[in-house]
Amino acid sequence: MxxxxxxxxxxxxxxxxxxxxxxxxxxxxxxxxxxxxxxxxxxxxxxxxxxxxxxxxxxxxxxxxxxxxxxxxxxxxxxxxxxxxxxxxxxxxxxxxxxxxxxxxxxxxxxxxxxxxxxxxxxxxxxxxxxxxxxxxxxxxxxxxxxxxxxxxxxxxxxxxxxxxxxxxxxxxxxxxxxxxxxxxxxxxxxxxxxxxxxxxxxxxxxxxxxxxxxxxxxxxxxxxxxxxxxxxxxxxxxxxxxxxxxxxxxxxxxxxxxxxxxxxxxxxxxxxxxxxxGFPVQPNKAIVGANAFAHESGIHQDGVLKHRETYEIMRAEDVGWTQNRMVLGKHSGRNAFRSRLEELGIDLGSEAELNAAFARFKDLADKKHEVFDDDLQALVTEKGIEAENERIRLVALRVVSETGEVPNADVTLSIDGQERSVSAEGSGPVDAAYRAIEALVESGADLKLYSVNNITSGTDSQGEVTVRLEKGGRLVNGQGADTDIVIASAKAYINGCNKLLAPAERAHPQVGDV
Incomplete structure (x- = not known):
């Protein structure tokens, strides 16, 4: 045939x-x-x-x-x-x-x-x-x-x-x-x-x-x-x-x-x-691309795979792109190594200035983590690309206090159209307090429709990636933020969403027709 x-x-x-x-x-x-x-x-x-x-x-x-x-x-x-x-x-x-x-x-x-x-x-x-x-x-x-x-x-x-x-x-x-x-x-x-x-x-x-x-x-x-x-x-x-x-x-x-x-x-x-x-995470048990798609917990399965892979795997993980996915670079790594890894990941930053800015952000991240993974780089580039598009609001400083038996409190300083403003707010938790403080300064009037947290990689030093979905007047936007501190990542995501709401709504939602 x-x-x-x-x-x-x-x-x-x-x-x-x-x-x-x-x-x-x-x-x-x-x-x-x-x-x-x-x-x-x-x-x-x-x-x-x-x-x-x-x-x-x-x-x-x-x-x-x-x-x-x-x-x-x-x-x-x-x-x-x-x-x-x-x-x-x-x-x-x-x-x-x-x-x-x-x-x-x-x-x-x-x-x-x-x-x-x-x-x-x-x-x-x-x-x-x-x-x-x-x-x-x-x-x-x-x-x-x-x-x-x-x-x-x-x-x-x-x-x-x-x-x-x-x-x-x-x-x-x-x-x-x-x-x-x-x-x-x-x-x-x-x-x-x-x-x-x-x-x-x-x-x-x-x-x-x-x-x-x-x-x-x-x-x-x-x-x-x-x-x-x-x-x-x-x-x-x-x-x-x-x-x-x-x-x-x-x-x-x-x-x-x-x-x-x-x-x-x-x-x-x-x-x-x-x-x-x-901002749509993949479920762990999703076929082919889920984190558990090629994982074997059962002892019987593990034993079989060790003896002969095809006993429990009908395709090879590497055939669809699963690898150790590790970039063995740190704060002492050079710009050329950083550029080469971005190219291997298909990331084109466009200009030398954007590469230098991304490299500086990578250095900051490397100071917080011993190992930087490919997923960290994807999040780093995506987050900054969204911010740069319409960054009228920028996070300058965030301090949160959360302890047993006390009402969480957040002190937030934002730069809004070039002017710094600060406020304090309480909430049911550190993220809620931070969001109440941000909203007091921004006054977006948006409804929070989704708040989602995912770890980008494994380990306690992993970056947390936060996605929020804001709605105002029928307009839906996603906000994203990533940081090794989950509260800071949450604040970045909310601010990112507010920046999108402030941008001119020249794009109608594409659901004009459905095929």
Whole structure:
């Protein structure tokens, strides 16, 4: 049997960003895109250019930067959307426009208020319009998982004739079961006369926990592109996880007649980068990229692995990028060694001044820790990158007192627009006291929707990474901070979130449409 290529379409920067609080800045999108390119992802969906000026600029920046992967922009089947996507992708080395319209009865009747004939006509028009900008056009039938098979056959045949080169079959609300979804893919390929003129793709959501299973079932039945995200990031229950799709296909080559061309050794690094930037931690028992994915606690398992690894491991940890992950540098290490390790991690600071500033922060961290790990570096770079974007508020000093039987107290000094101000506040704990003091000075009026603490590495001298989610007037932002002192990390995270709220809200949340 000939081995087909399975195309990996990563939508972390678009659909993954629709997870509440996961919005990314332009620079963060470029950084993740570079990591995806290093992993040799085939297609990177960079965003929804029509959503806002900020999203347009982010897609354009990714398109201008990435050279090895194809860069894609999403567009509804509307003239303004398609033209905006074409403009954002104009300088891309390889561009794709991904246009969509809903095809399920409930969407056509209740949302679009269009007849099936009108939907087909609009879809054909959209594909032809997109072809004016690029020969690579993808068409998606939104809510295909609940659409009538006859109508899917009709609209897919029409858009292929119009020039669509990829046909995407999304299970938009995660409704399908694996056998059902596989049957749908098989019937589409058998019944559509010109199916051989396009690549068939799947895009599965995880509402019932079946996104990966449904995607793999579709691949077994002829799909040759899978749309997925790093860590399964996405709105509601998320999307199909890239790492699980890729490693399932790679590990079970006895069953799959296809394989990807990804460099799987980059998976863990990419996972940690996305988690770090978005503030969405990976659960320890998460397949492939969780901290416990290759851990063996049981004595029986340990004995078996020591005797022969394959007794309890179906893949090698190093094949997906798990290593000792240790940077053996300290306060006596030089700038060149520091620069080299950043390059190995795919971190590009852009200028010599930014490198020098990062090196100074590394030295400060090395004074507090005997060993600096790769994860520490990711957090250090990410945290400072966010601060630099709109640092109107800066932490100058923090002193907390917390003892048994006494009410915790915090003294905080902030620099706000260049002026230093100080205040004291009490709280139910040291973090609560610090937050009350910060809020008394900043007066953001935001609601704290999430407070999450994770240790970046192991040991009592580990940096703590704090993520907060703030909401004000319907706007959600993530704040992040890292420090070996968890209270300081907490204060940094809250201030980071307040800085984001003070920034102009030029970017609407990307959840304008869902595929």
């Amino acid at each position: 000939s081995q087909d290529r399975l195309i990996i379409f990563d939508t972390t920067l678009r659909d993954g960003e629709q997870s509440p609080g996961a919005s990314m800045t332009k620079d963060e999108k470029v950084r993740i895109a570079r990591a995806l390119e290093k992993m040799r992802v085939d297609v990177i969906e960079a965003g929804f250019p029509i959503a806002s000026v900020g999203d347009f600029e982010a897609v354009k920046a990714v398109a201008d930067t990435i050279k090895e992967s194809r860069v894609c922009g999403l567009a509804r089947a509307l003239e303004a959307d398609i033209d905006r996507a074409g403009e954002a992708l104009k300088e891309a080395n390889a561009a794709r426009i991904h246009t969509f319209i809903a095809t399920s009865p409930v969407h056509m009747e209740r949302k679009l208020r269009m007849s099936p004939d009108q939907v087909v006509e609009q879809a054909v028009w959209a594909v032809k319009r997109a072809r004016k900008f690029t020969d690579d056009v993808e068409f998606s039938a939104e809510d295909a998982g609940r659409s009538e098979l006859d109508f899917l056959c009709r609209i897919f045949e029409a858009v292929i004739d119009a020039g669509a080169t990829t046909i995407n079959v999304p299970d938009t609300v995660g409704y399908n079961l694996p056998s059902q979804f596989g049957d749908t893919m098989r019937h589409l390929l058998e019944r559509i006369p010109n199916a051989d003129k396009a690549i068939f793709s799947v895009h599965c959501h995880n509402d019932l926990g079946l996104a990966v299973a449904n995607s793999l079932s579709a691949v077994m039945n002829g799909a040759r592109q899978v749309e997925c995200t790093i860590n399964g990031l996405g709105e509601r229950a998320g999307n199909a996880a890239l790492e699980e799709i890729v490693m399932a296909v790679r590990t079970r080559q006895d069953k799959f007649p296809c394989d990807t061309t990804l460099d799987t050794t980059q998976i863990v690094n990419c996972s940690k980068l996305v988690s770090n930037i978005t």
